[in-house]
Amino acid sequence: MGILEVKGVNKNFGGLKALDDVNLDVQEGTVHAIIGPNGAGKSTLLNALIAKLEPDTGTISFNGKSLLGLQAHEINQIGVCRVFQTPEIFPDLSVLDNVMIPAFAKHQGSFRLNPFAAVDADAEVTERAHEVLEDVGLTPRKDFEAGSLSRGDKRRLELAMALAQDPKLLLLDEPTAGMSRADTNNTISLLKHIGETRGITKVVIEHDMHVVFSLADTISVMAQGHVIVEGKPEEIKGNPKVQDAYLGGAHL
Amino acid sequence: MFGLKQKDATLFLVVVAITALAPFLLNPFPENSELAQFNAGYPDLMQRFMIFGIFAIGFNILFGLTGYLSFGHAAFLGVGSYAGVWMLKLLSMNIIPAIIVSVVVAGVFSLIVGYISLRRSGIYFSILTLAFAQMSFALAYSVLTPITGGETGLQLALDDPRIFGVAQTADGSIPLTNFFGLEMRDGIEIAAGPWLFTLNVGYYLSAIVMLASFYVAIRIFRSPFGMMLKAVKSNQQRMNYTGINPKPYTLAAFVISGMYAGLAGGLMVAMDPLAGAERMQWTASGEVVLMTILGGAGTLVGPLLGAGVIKYFENIFSKINDNILYEWFSFMPGGLQDFFVTIIYPFIGKGWHLTLGIMFMLVVIFLPGGIVEGGKRLGRLFSRKKAEGGGSDATPAASPAE
Amino acid sequence: MDAIILQILNGLDKGSAYALIALGLTLIFGTLGVVNFAHGALFMLGAFCAVTLSRLLQTASVTIDPERTDFLGNPLKVETPYVIEWFGPEVGSLILDWSVPLAILFAIPIMGLIGLAMERGLIKHFYKRPHADQILVTFGLAIVLQEIVKYFYGANPIPTPAPDALVGSLDFGVLVGFDAGTVIYPYWRLIYFVFAAVVIGVVFAFLQFTTFGMVVRAGMADRETVGLLGINIDRRFTLMFAFAAIVAGLAGVMYAPINSPNYHMGMDFLVLSFVVVVVGGMGSLPGAVAAGFLLGVLESFASMPQVVTLIPGINQIIIYLVAIIILLTRPRGLMGRKGVMEA
Numbered sequence: 001m002g003i004l005e006v007k008g009v010n011k012n013f014g015g016l017k018a019l020d021d022v023n024l025d026v027q028e029g030t031v032h033a034i035i036g037p038n039g040a041g042k043s044t045l046l047n048a049l050i051a052k053l054e055p056d057t058g059t060i061s062f063n064g065k066s067l068l069g070l071q072a073h074e075i076n077q078i079g080v081c082r083v084f085q086t087p088e089i090f091p092d093l094s095v096l097d098n099v100m101i102p103a104f105a106k107h108q109g110s111f112r113l114n115p116f117a118a119v120d121a122d123a124e125v126t127e128r129a130h131e132v133l134e135d136v137g138l139t140p141r142k143d144f145e146a147g148s149l150s151r152g153d154k155r156r157l158e159l160a161m162a163l164a165q166d167p168k169l170l171l172l173d174e175p176t177a178g179m180s181r182a183d184t185n186n187t188i189s190l191l192k193h194i195g196e197t198r199g200i201t202k203v204v205i206e207h208d209m210h211v212v213f214s215l216a217d218t219i220s221v222m223a224q225g226h227v228i229v230e231g232k233p234e235e236i237k238g239n240p241k242v243q244d245a246y247l248g249g250a251h252l
Numbered sequence: 253m254f255g256l257k258q259k260d261a262t263l264f265l266v267v268v269a270i271t272a273l274a275p276f277l278l279n280p281f282p283e284n285s286e287l288a289q290f291n292a293g294y295p296d297l298m299q300r301f302m303i304f305g306i307f308a309i310g311f312n313i314l315f316g317l318t319g320y321l322s323f324g325h326a327a328f329l330g331v332g333s334y335a336g337v338w339m340l341k342l343l344s345m346n347i348i349p350a351i352i353v354s355v356v357v358a359g360v361f362s363l364i365v366g367y368i369s370l371r372r373s374g375i376y377f378s379i380l381t382l383a384f385a386q387m388s389f390a391l392a393y394s395v396l397t398p399i400t401g402g403e404t405g406l407q408l409a410l411d412d413p414r415i416f417g418v419a420q421t422a423d424g425s426i427p428l429t430n431f432f433g434l435e436m437r438d439g440i441e442i443a444a445g446p447w448l449f450t451l452n453v454g455y456y457l458s459a460i461v462m463l464a465s466f467y468v469a470i471r472i473f474r475s476p477f478g479m480m481l482k483a484v485k486s487n488q489q490r491m492n493y494t495g496i497n498p499k500p501y502t503l504a505a506f507v508i509s510g511m512y513a514g515l516a517g518g519l520m521v522a523m524d525p526l527a528g529a530e531r532m533q534w535t536a537s538g539e540v541v542l543m544t545i546l547g548g549a550g551t552l553v554g555p556l557l558g559a560g561v562i563k564y565f566e567n568i569f570s571k572i573n574d575n576i577l578y579e580w581f582s583f584m585p586g587g588l589q590d591f592f593v594t595i596i597y598p599f600i601g602k603g604w605h606l607t608l609g610i611m612f613m614l615v616v617i618f619l620p621g622g623i624v625e626g627g628k629r630l631g632r633l634f635s636r637k638k639a640e641g642g643g644s645d646a647t648p649a650a651s652p653a654e
Numbered sequence: 655m656d657a658i659i660l661q662i663l664n665g666l667d668k669g670s671a672y673a674l675i676a677l678g679l680t681l682i683f684g685t686l687g688v689v690n691f692a693h694g695a696l697f698m699l700g701a702f703c704a705v706t707l708s709r710l711l712q713t714a715s716v717t718i719d720p721e722r723t724d725f726l727g728n729p730l731k732v733e734t735p736y737v738i739e740w741f742g743p744e745v746g747s748l749i750l751d752w753s754v755p756l757a758i759l760f761a762i763p764i765m766g767l768i769g770l771a772m773e774r775g776l777i778k779h780f781y782k783r784p785h786a787d788q789i790l791v792t793f794g795l796a797i798v799l800q801e802i803v804k805y806f807y808g809a810n811p812i813p814t815p816a817p818d819a820l821v822g823s824l825d826f827g828v829l830v831g832f833d834a835g836t837v838i839y840p841y842w843r844l845i846y847f848v849f850a851a852v853v854i855g856v857v858f859a860f861l862q863f864t865t866f867g868m869v870v871r872a873g874m875a876d877r878e879t880v881g882l883l884g885i886n887i888d889r890r891f892t893l894m895f896a897f898a899a900i901v902a903g904l905a906g907v908m909y910a911p912i913n914s915p916n917y918h919m920g921m922d923f924l925v926l927s928f929v930v931v932v933v934g935g936m937g938s939l940p941g942a943v944a945a946g947f948l949l950g951v952l953e954s955f956a957s958m959p960q961v962v963t964l965i966p967g968i969n970q971i972i973i974y975l976v977a978i979i980i981l982l983t984r985p986r987g988l989m990g991r992k993g994v995m996e997a
Contacts, residue, residue: 372985
């Protein structure tokens with residue numbers, strides 16, 4: 001049994017079937033990539049996982065616990081963390097504060113009334129925040145206002161925010177979109193590195209096949225709201241169904 | 253020092269020093285000079301600086317940190333002052349129980365109002381708080397007259413029970429508010445040459461309470477809790493996906509600021525034991541918004557500065573009349589004198605609200621950071637000049653966050 | 655039954671004022687996305703247009719009548735308003751008497767200009783600023799406007815009567831078959847209601863049937879797309895602001911005989927009008943009108959002695975109470991659209 005199980009999930013928007021009986025079984029410690037053409041329902045699926053939208057039918061469970069009916073922050077607190085495609089940061093706060101906040105969330109839960117504590121009183125939190133900034137290479141910019149970062153730096157910060165929480169399951173929405181080849185490779189090695197050291201399970205939505213095939217252990221291919229094929233990268237590469245639906249053979 | 257970082261501790265000590273010396277600093281002009289009317293060092297006004305300072309510091313914890321714009325905070329101040337007067341009527345003229353009960357009652361009331369209002373955000377939140385405040389105001393004026401004294405307001409009377417004190421003094425008058433026997437009205441006057449300074453018990457007590465409130469606010473600003481409140485303002489949606497529930501944080505900020513308002517209300521009646529419904533009117537809520545914005549929302553000293561400036565204007569500028577103006581411009585030839593007096597007259601005296609409105613608009617338009625931001629810009633201007641003079645170019649490409 | 659009709663009638667005039675102010679407010683929300691706390695001040699300025707016109711009309715030439723003397727024995731100064739000099743005593747005094755309705759013509763260009771100046775001079779710089787900033791700057795403007803009026807007209811209310819012919823009351827009860835004297839309704843209030851209905855009708859017709867209105871409505875629904883079509887939406891929105899200012903001003907002009915204008919009447923109406931807009935649903939024009947009348951009538955019912963003895967104080971808080979309940983149960987108000995002002 002996988003750490004994340006999605007069974008028979010449907011979601012309709014008006015008449016449009018955004019998710020059509022989606023099943024997904026993500027094994028602990030693996031990288032599970034979801035690929036598919038635009039509008040295949042990949043982002044909708046991620047949204048359903050973090051309670052950004054509610055599926056019409058079906059079940060979603062994490063470590064055997066149902067995620068349906070939980071609020072977004074509760075899902076996050078049990079270890080499911082999402083990295084957004086367009087950076088969702090705290091633009092008015094410093095880069096360091098941006099990672100301090102998730103570190104506090106991990107450490108003190110979804111709410112704690114501690115108006116008299118000093119921000120840096122908790123060494124563990126402070127250390128963790130500095131550590132993840134070091135991991136993504138943002139340490140030199142830790143005192144900058146996050147909103148003033150370049151787009152690429154914002155995306156790295158976004159990743160650092162997720163890492164600061166030590167999630168069990170990390171949901172990545174096109175982590176390398178819009179990055180240069182060099183940055184993409186850096187991100188791949190970073191993701192590999194944290195996978196090895198921390199054993200985080202990852203679900204990755206990605207268009208870049210280079211990224212997919214260098215990271216993924218398992219690949220699910222979605223088209224029109226449905227998972228059409230699932231398998232190991234080498235199985236996917238040769239699968240005619242996939243080439244039909246999406247790859248068209250040209251990319252491989 | 254005091255659990256504060258170097259910078260904050262310095263700031264706090266500066267504020268302590270200024271408040272301690274305020275009776276001298278605010279009376280720079282000799283007693284009988286023409287400029288004496290600009291002196292602000294009399295107890296009544298200085299107490300108001302402290303009281304509205306507390307009110308604005310508290311409001312800033314909500315508005316400055318979380319960005320939630322409440323248009324109903326005067327209701328908490330009003331409720332606090334009613335509660336305070338009742339304690340003076342029922343218990344004793346000692347102000348401590350009155351102030352404590354003011355804070356508690358305002359806290360409970362703000363918990364109810366905040367719990368309901370915070371289910372909406374943005375302009376809807378503002379309207380909800382406004383509606384609650386206007387309701388409280390209307391009720392205090394009408395149905396609740398037995399509790400609030402209606403239009404005349406709630407006052408002390410000779411037949412109040414005051415179970416831990418005396419209903420009336422030996423000579424048959426209402427006893428004065430006191431702090432364990434030390435009367436608020438007491439004080440010493442120091443005459444130094446032509447100058448006259450008043451050191452008043454009520455002022456120093458208000459000052460101590462204000463400094464304590466200010467200290468607490470600094471701690472809140474620098475705590476993880478305060479960081480979360482800033483995050484609410486910056487990107488509330490994101491907090492949910494970071495595992496944080498923003499709602500209790502905002503509610504806590506709302507209640508804390510409501511308690512600050514209650515504290516201000518309690519202190520107000522401790523200095524002058526009566527309470528009226530007009531204190532709860534939405535224009536009074538607007539005033540604390542003005543103070544916070546004018547000084548600098550989200551900054552530590554901003555609200556204090558804003559409260560001081562507005563109360564100073566209200567008291568001093570509104571006293572200037574056209575006779576005084578004619579005296580000022582008496583060095584000019586008649587026509588020019590008339591001209592200047594005519595130009596300036598609408599902005600002073602009864603017209604000080606006009607000045608306030610214009611000042612406020614200018615701040616919102618050109619200086620959204622308020623007085624504090626203005627000071628920073630000036631400071632930057634000077635330091636840049638110095639840097640240029642020294643021939644060094646140390647300005648970073650992008651400005652670091654605070 | 656007669657009492658109920660009376661209460662409904664009583665609620666209509668206040669409701670009309672709420673509806674007219676709220677209409678302009680919501681139009682500005684919907685088109686410009688601006689929260690205008692100075693809208694009540696526009697209503698107040700309208701009322702003072704009526705005051706100003708009646709004063710202007712009364713400017714008089716002073717002649718000295720050597721034949722007669724005043725009580726001090728000096729020659730009597732005779733003041734003759736210019737209108738009487740120009741048009742003769744009959745037409746002249748008629749004009750004086752009808753100064754409030756005439757002020758409508760006077761207020762339209764003036765309010766329009768004030769609206770244009772406000773939008774071009776101030777509001778347009780705040781389109782991209784947070785709503786809190788918009789509230790604050792327009793709040794400041796409202797203070798400034800009312801202080802200016804206070805400076806020129808003083809703090810006391812200025813009685814501005816309706817034309818003599820329209821003073822007095824209609825015995826509405828008799829018309830619908832009750833006893834005489836049961837349902838009495840002042841003519842002017844009736845006129846106010848009819849006037850409001852006409853203005854509302856004109857606004858809706860304007861938005862519905864003119865190309866200008868169609869563009870504005872499209873812009874309210876989706877500003878960016880309309881902008882992409884190459885239509886200069888900004889200029890139209892500027893005019894829309896002036897239009898809303900005129901509507902608020904007219905509401906004020908005609909309200910002058912009902913409630914003697916004073917400098918803070920705008921603030922008094924503003925809070926309630928905001929509540930009306932929120933109850934109706936931000937950016938919904940029919941919602942604003944419906945909620946305006948609904949709350950006006952509800953307020954009137956809550957003021958009935960029977961109701962007040964039953965629930966003391968209800969007349970004071972009914973509008974706020976309704977607003978709170980509506981906001982909590984129907985966050986978008988009665989007829990609000992999704993996504994308006996929810997940031």
